[in-house]
Amino acid sequence: MTHELSSPDLWLPLYGDILYRYGVARVRNSDSAEDLVQETLLAALKAKDNYAGQASEQTWLIGILKHKIIDYFRQLSRESSQGFDEQTSIKKESDEYFNLKGNWQVELSTWSKPEQSIEQDQFLMILQECIDRLPSRMSQLFILRELDGMSSEEICDVLSISTLNNLWVMLSRVRVQLRNCLDINWINQ
Amino acid sequence: MLTCKEVSYLASKKLDRKLSFRELIGFKMHTAMCRLCRHYARDIKVLHKLMLKVGEKGQTLLPESAKLSEQSRDRIKLALDKALQDDNKNNKFIAD
Numbered sequence: 001m002t003h004e005l006s007s008p009d010l011w012l013p014l015y016g017d018i019l020y021r022y023g024v025a026r027v028r029n030s031d032s033a034e035d036l037v038q039e040t041l042l043a044a045l046k047a048k049d050n051y052a053g054q055a056s057e058q059t060w061l062i063g064i065l066k067h068k069i070i071d072y073f074r075q076l077s078r079e080s081s082q083g084f085d086e087q088t089s090i091k092k093e094s095d096e097y098f099n100l101k102g103n104w105q106v107e108l109s110t111w112s113k114p115e116q117s118i119e120q121d122q123f124l125m126i127l128q129e130c131i132d133r134l135p136s137r138m139s140q141l142f143i144l145r146e147l148d149g150m151s152s153e154e155i156c157d158v159l160s161i162s163t164l165n166n167l168w169v170m171l172s173r174v175r176v177q178l179r180n181c182l183d184i185n186w187i188n189q
Numbered sequence: 190m191l192t193c194k195e196v197s198y199l200a201s202k203k204l205d206r207k208l209s210f211r212e213l214i215g216f217k218m219h220t221a222m223c224r225l226c227r228h229y230a231r232d233i234k235v236l237h238k239l240m241l242k243v244g245e246k247g248q249t250l251l252p253e254s255a256k257l258s259e260q261s262r263d264r265i266k267l268a269l270d271k272a273l274q275d276d277n278k279n280n281k282f283i284a285d
Contacts, residue, residue: 008273012266020257034261038268045272102192104225112228112235124243127236145205146240152205172201175233182236 002053003060008045015061022062025128026069026143028136036072040065066148070158073140077160097176109183123186130181134174141167142174191215193226200230204237 006014019040024033043064051060099105111123131139141159144150150158152167161167191199199208199216208216220227257265 008269012262012269016262016265017256021255024255030258034257034265037257037261038265041265041269042272045269045276098192098194098197102194104193104229108225108228109232112232127239146237147244149241149244168202168205169198171205172198175201175236176197176229178236179229179232182232 003056004053005048005051005057005060008041008048011041011044011061015058018058019061019065022065023069025147026140027072028132028139032072036065036068039068043068073144073158076140077158097180106180106183109179111182111186126182126185127178130178130185133181134177138170138174138177141170142178145171191219193219193223193229196220196223196226197229200226200233203230204234 016037019037020033023036024030027033027036040061044061047064055063097104097106131142134142137159141155144155144158145152152164155161156164156167161170196216196219199212202208202212203216220230
């Protein structure tokens with residue numbers, strides 16, 4: 001099946017909010033997300049003659065937005081003076097989740113039970129809130145990896161992380177934090 | 190014997206890569222005895238699968254109520270209209 005593009009002046013009313021939600025869930029900043037929507041639509045306008053009709057209009061636009069988001073992340077990593085690679089040892093230091101011996105300092109969680117499905121809107125909302133509470137670079141990392149399924153190698157490139165090991169240490173930290181946040185905020189009925 | 194902290198790292202890495210034989214043995218030995226780590230490994234796997242599923246559906250985690258503000262909608266519309274006009278002018282120019 002081939003698709004056809006609708007008139008460009010319909011893009012904003014048809015897809016503006018969808019693109020915005022997609023963007024803001026990733027860049028976590030409404031101003032930047034709005035700019036990205038604009039850039040995406042302008043880029044789409046320029047590229048419309050190359051549209052091959054293989055993907056639906058919405059998929060095509062989201063594809064353009066994805067590239068814009070990656071550019072945005074790349075630029076952020078370049079601009080940030082702080083390296084992404086600090087504090088990447090899993091050994092010694094204690095934190096709020098592990099004591100000095102490396103044992104858990106948190107209780108057994110209750111939100112994930114094998115027999116129960118957690119695809120409820122309410123759970124997703126809490127998950128989003130927990131992601132929002134992460135340091136912004138950590139949440140970018142997590143979203144690119146988990147929501148967009150980007151490969152670890154690509155993420156290292158986009159976010160300027162020097163080694164895969166560092167990436168894994170950071171991902172591990174994010175998961176510990178998220179799991180704990182979910183546990184505190186999700187009240188199981 | 191690995192610590193819980195080390196095992197939490199392996200549980201997370203396991204979602205990304207196949208663990209080495211030595212890593213896997215360490216992981217299995219620890220989780221066989223440690224309920225906290227067993228639950229942890231299960232929890233992050235559930236979370237991992239959930240995120241993938243949400244991503245594949247093209248959903249975001251945001252509710253439908255998250256929308257472009259009126260202001261930015263107007264601003265984007267202006268920018269688009271201008272670009273469209275320029276585009277048309279160019280086409281006309283080429284046609285002439």
